[in-house]
Ligand code: FES
């Protein structure tokens with residue numbers, strides 16, 4: 001069936017191969033994940049100088065570390081000598097330098113080459129020149145974002161712009177003080193599905209009535225299938241008898257003081273392409289980052305963020321965490337159920353989107369447009 005023969009209610013999805021083909025995935029790594037701003041870590045994981053974290057961004061391993069001057073620096077995690085991976089741990093802390101486990105070239109927290117066996121007998125080797133390869137880095141909402149492109153796109157346009165596009169203005173997220181909140185819980189999900197299935201799932205709520213019984217209890221309008229992301233500035237309203245955004249609708253924790261009256265008792269969802277989802281409710285923020293590992297595998301790290309005194313005072317956040325943890329499990333199960341079908345001949349030309357999902361078509365157009373764009 002071609003798109004021209006579809007009835008007006010339906011528009012086509014991407015063909016199945018977009019979710020399975022390693023060549024498409026390699027192009028996405030180059031033209032999406034390595035070209036755009038990519039969120040890698042919570043800044044509080046790098047609270048002290050020497051604390052570091054490594055993660056995969058596209059096809060590259062990236063090392064982010066807090067330096068002595070208090071700033072965050074990001075580098076390709078590759079030794080400049082003969083290319084060994086410098087840091088093999090996912091996170092940790094060094095005292096003052098990173099030492100390559102192969103021949104012991106040693107780099108300061110600012111990336112400069114500070115020592116190497118026999119380095120003094122090679123006075124012509126410039127220590128800055130042979131330092132680690134730096135990449136662009138920004139901190140926003142208490143997260144560290146990196147960009148591997150030589151010329152980074154505007155952070156304001158691409159990252160903040162995505163929030164403005166959804167909420168109408170940047171103040172609407174700033175009121176939640178996301179940077180000052182603390183991680184009350186982090187859960188990492190290893191999802192056997194293509195990253196785009198996870199994005200598409202997050203963008204629509206046609207599935208909510210079927211797979212999210214707890215969420216639709218709390219947000220009754222989700223039972224109609226229209227996602228919060230369907231309308232600009234719209235936040236889904238809590239049900240009348242719901243007291244908090246918890247698994248059983250019971251009272252939540254202390255409300256974030258800056259949240260405006262019109263934002264109270266509402267849930268807002270934002271997609272920051274390519275790999276971040278932000279969920280705002282009056283007493284916490286749920287922040288997802290996807291790390292696409294292969295065409296059929298995506299690691300999703302999800303943080304539940306609360307006011308500092310809630311986390312430090314040991315308030316019970318269990319029922320609050322449990323709601324979105326269930327939503328995550330329900331969503332990722334659905335994505336995993338869909339992934340094997342992507343290579344079926346039944347899906348060779350893709351599937352269809354119903355009207356409440358038509359905005360996903362714009363995401364598909366965007367992916368196609370990025371993949372056609374020459375690398376640069
Ligand atoms: S490869 Fe790192 S010191 Fe040789």
Ligand SMILES: [Fe+2]
Pocket residue numbers: 201202207208212327331
């Ligand atoms: Fe869902």
